Amino acid sequence: MDNKFSNILDSLPPPVPRSCLDPFRELIEELHRRSRTYREISSILAERCEVSVSASTVYRFLHRRSRIKSQSRKSELSPVPKMKKGNRRAVTEEKISVVPETETKTDEIQRRISVLKHRHTPDQTKSQLFHYDPDEPLHLPTKPGRNIDQ
Numbered sequence: 512m513d514n515k516f517s518n519i520l521d522s523l524p525p526p527v528p529r530s531c532l533d534p535f536r537e538l539i540e541e542l543h544r545r546s547r548t549y550r551e552i553s554s555i556l557a558e559r560c561e562v563s564v565s566a567s568t569v570y571r572f573l574h575r576r577s578r579i580k581s582q583s584r585k586s587e588l589s590p591v592p593k594m595k596k597g598n599r600r601a602v603t604e605e606k607i608s609v610v611p612e613t614e615t616k617t618d619e620i621q622r623r624i625s626v627l628k629h630r631h632t633p634d635q636t637k638s639q640l641f642h643y644d645p646d647e648p649l650h651l652p653t654k655p656g657r658n659i660d661q
Contacts, residue, residue, distance in 0.1 A: 532572045535560055543573055 532539060535556060542552045549566035556562045556569075643649065 530572060531562060532556075532564065532569070535562065536572075536576065539569060539573065540576070549573075 538560075539552055539556075542555065547555070549569045552569045553564050553566045556564060
């Protein structure tokens with residue numbers, strides 16, 4: 512790097528903490544590791560450190576820091592594809608196999624669409640509870656083998 516740029520970077524002051532809880536980060540994390548509740552942590556901070564914050568502020572502080580840590584860990588590790596809970600679908604007729612690396616994403620999507628199109632769907636006419644005809648009054652059908660007079 513150029514000396515001019517390095518002089519500029521060295522002359523900048525350290526960044527100011529964005530949260531009033533930043534100076535107490537290690538204490539808060541250690542209290543959380545020791546199974547203290549957010550309410551207990553906020554009361555300890557108020558009594559011992561003279562910092563008045565709510566339990567929800569402590570919660571958000573910890574979870575933002577954990578997200579930042581997990582994102583930095585993920586960038587260091589090689590990416591491993593994970594499926595979200597909403598994307599897990601059971602295919603009954605044909606299982607989707609592992610996609611080779613040479614296959615592109617669009618090819619994979621097209622293949623999955625074709626698998627879903629050719630999947631067997633249950634016949635919906637079997638479980639018809641009633642038939643709607645706008646010209647006739649609505650009535651529920653009787654079960655087979657059951658007399659209405661009983």
